[in-house]
Amino acid sequence: MVESCDNANESAEFTATNNTTATGDTDVPVVPKKSYLYLFFKMVLDFLFIGFFLSSVLSYVENSNQPLIRAARKPEPFFAENSTVRDYWSGKVFSGFQDAAYYESSFFFFYAAWDRESQEARAEMEIVGQFFSESDVLIAAVNCWYPTSDCAKEFGGKSGAGNILPVFIFYPKLLNGIQYRGQTSAQHIIRYLL
Structure with missing residues (x-):
């Protein structure tokens, strides 16, 4: 102690x-x-x-309750570079209309690149483009699905209020467009345009 x-x-x-x-x-x-x-x-x-x-x-x-939203993929050319169909793949529809002024008439194919029917119509449009390659008819295709494109803004391709794609419209010189509602085959489209 x-x-x-x-x-x-x-x-x-x-x-x-x-x-x-x-x-x-x-x-x-x-x-x-x-x-x-x-x-x-x-x-x-x-x-x-x-x-x-x-x-x-x-x-x-x-x-946690909000849906995940992914930005739309950038548009890519739908037709080959050497195609006889003039492809406005970025959705610049007004450029297409300006180019159509140099032709006697024009036939526009409005498409969504991801759509199966649009993809099937692409091959038929190639045949139509080759048929009219030496004529005064413009065969054109416009991507009308890309959200910020002129076509989607003007015609409402994505909003649901607009047309269901693909849409085919024939524009005679100086007249309003006439929608083609026939079969999506090159033979029928060529017969319609003649």
Whole structure:
């Protein structure tokens, strides 16, 4: 028991001598600055982690019932580069109408590149284009599905209020267009245009 009292006195003397400041005051304990900085940075990191976690949970909860929307793919040419069908694959329908002014008449094929019926009509339009390649009839195709295209904006191909694609329209010189509603075969279209 005596030894434990001696040890307690020695430890009290040790802390008393080590707690003195540079001025010699023994009332104020000296705490190294490193421990304050360490605690401060640890608290900041803890708050950042908690903030990140809460913002992740909150953003998930807010957006959990909204459908995922992907941007539309950029349009690509629907017909080959050497095709006799003039392809306005970016949907610039007004450029097509300007080009049609140089021809006696024109036949426009409005399509959606992903649509099966449009893809099947592509081969038939190639035959029609080859047939009229030496004539004064413009055979043109316009992508009317790409959302930001002139065709989709003007004719509402994607909104559901517009026509169901593919659509074929014959434009005689200086007259309004006449929609072709016949079979989608080259033979029938050629007979219609003649």
